[in-house]
Amino acid sequence: MHDQASRENEMTPNAVLSSIVASSLLVAASFAHADAALRERANALFKPIPERVTEMNGEKIVEAQVQLGRKLWFDPRLSRSHLISCNNCHNLSIGGSDNVKVSVGHGWQRGPRNSPTVFNAVFNVAQFWDGRAADLKEQATGPLQAPVEMNNTPARIEATLRSIPEYVEEFTKAFGSANAVTFDNAARALAAFETTLITPNAPFDRFLKGDDNALTAEQKEGLRLFMDTGCASCHNGVNLGGQAYFPFGVVKRPGADILPENDKGRFAVTNTASDEYVFRASPLRNVALTPPYFHSGEVWDLEQAVAIMGDSQLGRELNDSEVRAITAFLHSLTGELPQIDLPILPPSSPSTPKPELDLPGQLESSD
């Protein structure tokens, strides 16, 4: 019977609903399957930022050193001018960097390279763009002395710290010895503080740990491209970079504006011809917060930086939607920045060395 037959071919409203639900579940199951596969690949290459770092170079981190390091971090008296603290170029309010092309230091001199972020630096294999410092402690001794940065000397830093009774007390407590106020211990305390400057719980970390909804569809596509096209060959590990050294221009050397000819990178560290224009692969955590990009700081736009990398490192002209997807993925690397209490610093004493503001080439007494 026609009616019967047509009724048999028709679906009741409930059946339609069931069917939609069923196919949605199938689609969802297939998405979930795709997400699981993507997560498995990603977890083989990357690692989430841990909630806390408890050791550095195999030693337990001492809380009193962290607290002392926090004060030193913000203390401009570690610079010759008494105007520049670590936080000037590694500003903890704006991504742990300074968001200018190259850092500006003593006498408004410009440094040779863009300031790398301090956030998650503890996870890098070595410090600086060329890896010339083995660890955070060794790194800390650099800018304190660099003429274009804080322009100070170990002896003057020690004299400053020793002239401030509260610092003497805190160093003694933090390092448990007499004569604890040394340049070396100041760097050690700064490094201890820096181990707390980590940014866990980025969307990417939540995805790695199992949350399918932590990334948008475009970010997942970007992650897939990041692995498929080869970005992850250099940018992997917990920091998506920071683990090894590679030539800038693996396939094609960028123009001299982006890769200045007189900065040969790791060559200056190793004196090995094959290390010309070799740099540490940039760690990409919080990269959306730290323009401008590259050691030259010449590129402000993250999409442009991604396109340049595709061209120079992979020999591949990424199309617009690929660039956008990879950039969207990079935005998922922005983690939770630590909440910092601004320290109240112990006052100077009459014997504290006075600030010296002399500009390079000027002869001028202290003021």
Next chain:
Amino acid sequence: MHDQASRENEMTPNAVLSSIVASSLLVAASFAHADAALRERANALFKPIPERVTEMNGEKIVEAQVQLGRKLWFDPRLSRSHLISCNNCHNLSIGGSDNVKVSVGHGWQRGPRNSPTVFNAVFNVAQFWDGRAADLKEQATGPLQAPVEMNNTPARIEATLRSIPEYVEEFTKAFGSANAVTFDNAARALAAFETTLITPNAPFDRFLKGDDNALTAEQKEGLRLFMDTGCASCHNGVNLGGQAYFPFGVVKRPGADILPENDKGRFAVTNTASDEYVFRASPLRNVALTPPYFHSGEVWDLEQAVAIMGDSQLGRELNDSEVRAITAFLHSLTGELPQIDLPILPPSSPSTPKPELDLPGQLESSD
């Protein structure tokens, strides 16, 4: 009987003790009386710092403006270079000032005067050494634009803030209107934050409120001298200064090193001959934390500054013990500095104006 008589003239150990206690009590009573008298005189001239400021210019302070102002305070993007924030010259970690002779701003240029502390500035009758700004809001508009300080313009500051979506949202919330992102509102938010930068509960405040033990004997002697010799004629009120204008050199003009001839103080504001070398009496709260001293920043030693004031303002050569006692009293003006959470600042967007580092006299494009 000899034994009896001698025993009558002798005092038993208990009687000796009673006598000592009695005379101690007498002495204590007399000290307490002296303290009460000193407190009564002091309370007629000075006032404790309140625990909280709830109004500014007769208007209730809005918490959302305070929180926005805290971000703006630490944001170096308010300067042309993106390197200088309010906190550079009014460092909340070191007494609300910068502890250098004169402040250093854009291009490492030196400003004309020593940076006054922001702490308790809300209690001053007007702002700057010469009182040229009526209130905190008007003051805030100065350094943002001064070529030797942050070297920015209202238009560029507004363009910067409007380019940052989170700031647009926060301004709208804080000021409850569309088009809330204005230079004027930025200054208003900064002023709102500054009303929280007060330092209550200094030993002197606790003494004023009734705690005899808050000051040492030397500090009490210093307070007495501070009133007797005439210091309090200019340095009175809640901030022990900051209320009125007086010539530097009431009695005797100091040397040109301390009082530079080309800085005529309030004369530049009023154009009145009698205002030559007239300055606002320095507020003395936390003065021990804010060397160097005077608008010229030429004197690092607080005792020396006290001696100079005695000589130039009172025509009186204070002897060493008087200088020491007054200085000890000034140390009792150091209050409890506020605990500040370092803000995490909203990131720039592609349309945020780029930092410009050009030095005066140089022509250079942005970087």
